[in-house]
Amino acid sequence: MQNNEAFKKDIWSVITVGIIILYALVLMLPLFTLLKESVIKDGGFSLAYFSEFFDKKYYYGTLFNSLRVTVAVTLSSLILATPLAYIMTTFKIKGKLYLQILILISSMAPPFIGAYAWILLMGRNGVVTNFLSDIFHITMPDIYGFTGILIVLTLQLTPLIYMFMMGAFKSIDNSLIEAAESMGYTGFKKIWLVIMPLMVPTILAGSLLVFMRALADFGTPMLIGEGFQTLPVLIFNEFTSEMGGDSGFAAAISVIVVILALTIFLLQKFITNKKSFSMSALHPIKEKKQSGIKNVLAHMFVYGYLALAILPQLYVVYTAFQKTSGRIFVPGYSLDSFRTAFARSGDTIVNTFTLGLVALFFVVVIAILVAYVTVRRRSTITNGLDIISMIPYIVPGSVLGVALLLGFNSRPLLLSGTAAIIVIAFVIRRLPYTIRSSAAIIHQISPNIEEAAASLGSSNLKTFFKITLPMMLPGVISGAILSWVTIISELSTSVLLYTTNTRTMTIGVYTEVIRGNYGVAAALSTILIVITVISLLVFFKLTGKKEVSL
Template sequence: MKIERQDSGVQLPPHPESQPRPKPPKGKEKRTAFLRPDGLFLMKLGVFVFLGLFLILPLVSVFLVSFTGAPVNLLGSIVNPDILSTNLERFSNASLDHYKKLLAGGTYFKALTNSLTLALGVAVLVIVMCLPIAYGFARTTMPFKKTFAALCTMPIIVPTFISAAGFIIMFGRTGWVNSLYQGMGGNGVLFNVYSMLGIVLVQIFFFFPFALWPMVAAFKLSDISLEEASRNLGSSNWMSLVFVTFPLAIPGIISSALLIFTVSFSDFGTPIILAPEGLNLIVVEAYREISGFFNWAGASILTVVMVLVAGFFFWIQRKITKKMNYGTLSGKPKGIKLNDNKWVANGLAIYTTIVISIPLFAVLSVLMQSFATTWGADLLPRGYTLDHYRTIFSRSTTNIVNSIVLALGALGISVVVSTLVSYFVVRQNAAKLDFLSSVPLIVPGIALGIAYIQTFNTAPLQLTGTAAILIIAYAIRRMPYMIRSTMGTMMSIKPDIEEASINLGASRLLAIITVIGPLMLPGIAAGSILVFVTVIKETSITILMAPSNWAPMSLVVFQNLLRGEVYTASAMAILIIILVLFLQLAASKISKNSLY
């Protein structure tokens, strides 16, 4: 007997959990997140508050001071009615008078034009100097490439005021190069190191690695088949080089030139040591206005100008990097046949050796002076001793510890903030946060220091003169390096791993801490060493903001140079270089291992 099931015709309502829940409107979703914040939302909010308080607020404050001519305490206006009324009175007297004075000529305008001329000249000369070296690395069988690569990277690790000190040892009135020159029959000195020429030469030979490696990449990426086609049509090797190879590398060359312009314009260490009294440069002038005269109006005007100039050229550099691409489309894989002409390869090797020898001799001169008993107008020191190192380890141990503590403090802030920024930018496409995190790249160190002194010198956040504000300034200034390192690692982590953890019951915040965090360790480690290295050798913020009881090694070197204690300054400088070199090698090893 077969029983058939009959349909009653009554449809039961579906179970509520079996149906997908409609998503609330986008605006309502944001309001719900704000009213019921979870840990992740609070962290994102905290990152915005941190960047707003210690990056945007100081820049806005110093911009307002450039109109009022007197300090403006925006935070104090919130908690103190008297400060609010004072600020309103100053705003009512705001004017463009200070900008008119800048454009009308005088000291500030001359300082701006001198700095622009310096940066433009250094950028052009660096590009001209680096072109043969970049071509040798990318397109020839130049010998000793690995050795040259290591030596060409060396100038980056040397703080600029130490490189300036090395040039003084070489080319000063009693420098060993001038002694050699006079021994060969020359009169006087080769050139006055305390001049615009001295600043230009130091920046050229210690900034060229910033341009060299992007140019090497540009030569490697350009299509070799176009050069082969040019030669097949009867063009000589030199014609192909000039009219085919170099034009293909133009985007990389222009981008490198703009980068060098920005670095030279913002450099503080070289001009503060070598600029003579009559030479006005904008970074030195800004430092003198705030540290010597407490001229808020002048310092603020110069700060705004520095940020605008650096930001403009940084923007152009990024535009060119993104839009100018002279690549070619081809179905055939590109194979690069290196130029094996011995005359070309060996000639480029000799030229590279000459270029590298200048910064190498400068560093070796500082090393020799750190062991010298006395060193005057002679080719070599008159005697050698370890007393200078004993002095710094007995008298300056606190400064060494200060450098490490300050760098670790800045590193801790950078790790936390940068990891969160990388997560929000990659996973949630937080474009505003990405933009904010890039702003420190365009702010010169001396400009950031002036903005901090102006903003945090009164209640409710009276931090000027403390180690806390110095650590925060270090972290803000060097944070983009950590963000770029962690963001690359974050992009390589698939969202499936995080979602699997959430499906097993973990909250998103817990998944970030226990799953994403460990996977980001290679990028965090590489970025950490880079941040630590750059903080150890930081010059402008240190000299402007470091309190006496928290003076790091770099400040001690600077002060000893000004006092004429060149031997102990050289010993401390060598200690900084060794520490930075060791950490740089560790960073390279970690970065290389993280690729596998």
């Protein structure tokens, strides 16, 4: 009986140890195996793979390509998101509620669908390309390569910084703005000298997220990059080469990517800690109705950006109902693409829901436990767990895919080629979303409530399940829905892990585009977009929000 009571009192310590063991097995072990594989050649320690990478321009050029893309996308997203967030916060814009939802939706579809859509619109045989050529004899610039990647990822990732900055603008006290205006700081001068310095921590946080997402993206450069190769594409090609992939070399490239990502992450943390401060808006900024040219330009900017951001998805949906013959869209409309998609790729839809929901179950359970122990049971061990849980935020999907294949490629942990390894990848990559939203709501729950329950004789677990967990549900649900949206759009990891029996819709879209079956690809993309939109509408309904806080 005494042992039983001791166990009850220390149950959260047992749960903490169990979670750490789980992370050690499914995350740290694969990453350690990845590192080991990168420095072992011919049975001994060697840095030959790293030397080979930096000796040949073909290889190290991809590093500069990735940096060029990520920096350009981050800056472009920042340039677009800053005025967008400022206008949406301070101006009265017609249809603002619906615009915010559409901006969010535009960021949730997989980036490679945007790449595919821009190929249909402005590729060498694209609709816009042919129209301008036939009617006005204008030759469009090449959409492929760096330009195409930049356009697709900028439009896709701008909403991420926008969401960060919207929250920050609402935290600025309006009295600061009024004081600045009374001292003669108006217009651009007020924004640059007063508002922007207050936004530095938010800008850095949003920029880091965009940088990481752009660095990790595989589908966009693979589809629209052509000769412009980035690190995720190089890792994929080296690992899966038909001429005999070199797992050691792919592992070495993966280690270089992790070092790059970790360096940027730590640099951002260092600068943020130096610049961080708290803001409390007793009198938050209020939107004002503008008139004249200012109002016209504000509406043109917001609606113009949204038209470009949402256009690719709308056009993909449109083409799904057109008649097609391979890569050619012929006059007329039909549901043939959907029939073919269900007949040929119906299993991908089933797999997406099956694997996604199984992964989501584990995401929710693990996130609840991790969030609780890291907030309520703070210690050196739980602080370490909090850091470990954020590693997938830094590690790109293609790197994690290689790590999992290397780590689970032999008995007794032979999982390669199974559905289990896909589920593990989904869970690891998408846990941070639900952990962060769950932790945020635990911070809002007073510990006094749990202490009162304990004083009445309630055990730790009973208090958690009867009192704390029900109060956590709003944060858990919102995080779970966002995790679900990102799970069903996952490509960079699953493209390395899937088999014919575990193909998901993103894999189906990707393979159909590669094969030139544009109609089927559009139909599958439309189904994926519809699922994403429905998931977000459920999120808005359950949380009562019309935006996502990051």
